Amino acid sequence: MDEADRILNMDFEQEVDKILKVIPRERTTYLYSATMTKKVAKLQRASLKNPVKVEVSTKYQTVDKLQQSYLFIPVKYKDVYLVFLLNELAGNSFMIFCSTCANTTRVALMLRNLGLTAIPLHGQMSQNKRLGALNKFKSKTRSILIATDVASRGLDIPHVDCVINFDIPTHSKDYIHRVGRTARAGRSGKAVTFVSQYDVELYQRIEHLIGKKLPLYKTEEQEVMLLMERVTEAQRYAKMEMSEMSGKGKKRLRRADACDDTEESLGVRKKFKNKNKTLIT
Ligand SMILES: Nc1ncnc2c1ncn2[C@@H]1O[C@H](COP(=O)(O)OP(=O)(O)OP(=O)(O)O)[C@@H](O)[C@H]1O
Numbered sequence: 001m002d003e004a005d006r007i008l009n010m011d012f013e014q015e016v017d018k019i020l021k022v023i024p025r026e027r028t029t030y031l032y033s034a035t036m037t038k039k040v041a042k043l044q045r046a047s048l049k050n051p052v053k054v055e056v057s058t059k060y061q062t063v064d065k066l067q068q069s070y071l072f073i074p075v076k077y078k079d080v081y082l083v084f085l086l087n088e089l090a091g092n093s094f095m096i097f098c099s100t101c102a103n104t105t106r107v108a109l110m111l112r113n114l115g116l117t118a119i120p121l122h123g124q125m126s127q128n129k130r131l132g133a134l135n136k137f138k139s140k141t142r143s144i145l146i147a148t149d150v151a152s153r154g155l156d157i158p159h160v161d162c163v164i165n166f167d168i169p170t171h172s173k174d175y176i177h178r179v180g181r182t183a184r185a186g187r188s189g190k191a192v193t194f195v196s197q198y199d200v201e202l203y204q205r206i207e208h209l210i211g212k213k214l215p216l217y218k219t220e221e222q223e224v225m226l227l228m229e230r231v232t233e234a235q236r237y238a239k240m241e242m243s244e245m246s247g248k249g250k251k252r253l254r255r256a257d258a259c260d261d262t263e264e265s266l267g268v269r270k271k272f273k274n275k276n277k278t279l280i281t
Contacts, residue, residue: 001029001030001031001032001046002032002033002154003032003033003153003154004031004032004033004036004037005036005037005042005173006033006153008031008037008043008045008046009042013045016045029046029047029048031043031046034060034177034180035060035173035177036053036055059211060173060176060209060211061210061211062176062179062180062183062191062210063183065183065186065187065188065189066179066182066183066188066189066190066191067189067190067191068179068190068193068210068214069190069191069192069193069214069215069216069217070192070193070195070203070215070217071085071192071193071194071195071216071217071219072195072196072216073194073195073196074196074197075196075197075198077224078194078196079107079110079231079235080224080225080227080231081194081219081224082107082111082164082166082194083111083114083116083227083231083234084219084223084224084227085164085192085217086111086116086144089161089162089190092143092161092162092190093137093140093143093144093145093159093160093161093162094143094144094160094162094163094164095145095147095151095157095160095162095163095164095178095181095182096118096144096145096147096163096164096166097147097148097149097151097152097163097164097165097166097167097169097178098146098147098148098167099148099167099168099169099170100148100167101122101123101124101148102242103166103167104121104122104146104147104148105120105122105242106238106239106242107120107146107166108120108146109237109238109241109242110231110234110235110237110238111144111146113233113237113238113241114230114231114234116143116144117143117144118142118144118145118146119133119136119137119142119144119145119146120133120145120146121133121134121145121146121147121148121150121151122147122148122150123150130150133145134155137157138157140159146166149169149174149177149178151181152169152174152177152178152181155181156184157181158184158185158187160181160182160184160189161182161189161190162182162190162191162192163178163179163181163182163189163190163191163192164191164192164193164194165178165179165191165192165194166194167194168193168196168199168202168203168206169202169206170202172202172206172208172209173209175193175206175209175210176209176210178191179191192217193206193214
């Protein structure tokens with residue numbers, strides 16, 4: 001059972017029970033995770049007999065080649081700092097994590113309005129669309145994947161250079177999984193976590209979990225603010241596109257993946273495209 005601590009959560013109760021019913025009682029069960037649960041109630045669900053635990057380390061660790069930092073910024077400037085960071089680190093491929101499907105879509109639209117090749121991936125998309133998004137990112141047709149925690153585990157895409165926690169993870173263990181999407185198998189990578197005035201406690205929990213204090217990602221505020229006007233305009237168009245989509249979604253009889261149509265050309269984007277130059281050249 002891979003990502004066992006997640007699979008043994010009660011939200012997978014029905015699926016796990018179904019599987020346990022059809023597999024042999026006499027078996028060897030292996031549970032894997034970078035963050036294995038110690039909760040007996042959860043482990044009981046895997047029906048273990050005489051369990052043996054093997055661990056690489058007693059504390060949660062991130063790899064040495066992962067360069068981690070954080071940005072402490074007011075919540076209202078998160079978008080502009082994101083655009084700044086993507087420009088500063090241009091040429092890399094990014095995984096950006098958001099906490100909700102709606103924010104994933106919004107950020108993707110906003111970045112696309114600025115000419116950046118961003119694609120969303122979240123749980124409200126059909127499996128086909130999820131695979132499509134993933135393939136575009138894997139084949140480097142898109143250099144920015146914006147995802148919810150649906151993409152925080154298990155994905156092995158070696159070329160990911162940088163993980164950005166745009167919304168801080170609410171469960172600090174998810175931090176370990178998210179940043180583990182880069183610096184895989186001996187490669188190096190970067191992870192930057194956005195910390196707003198509302199995230200301080202959650203951030204402290206993360207530092208406690210990984211057992212180290214991370215450095216601040218250095219930026220010049222004046223330089224970042226130069227982007228404000230263009231970002232504000234891109235936000236405005238993204239908002240219009242979001243409401244255009246929700247209208248469209250209703251017409252389509254609530255298709256589950258309606259909010260993923262960021263790839264389809266919408267009237268709003270066409271109007272905007274001519275006005276705005278690509279930020280990353
Ligand atoms: N012994 C090894 N030597 C070199 N590369 C390896 C070795 N074992 C695995 N790899 C490579 O490391 C990458 C990560 O492996 P894998 O996806 O199995 O990791 P994982 O521990 O399941 O990661 P996660 O749980 O974070 O998704 C893969 O590209 C795999 O080919």
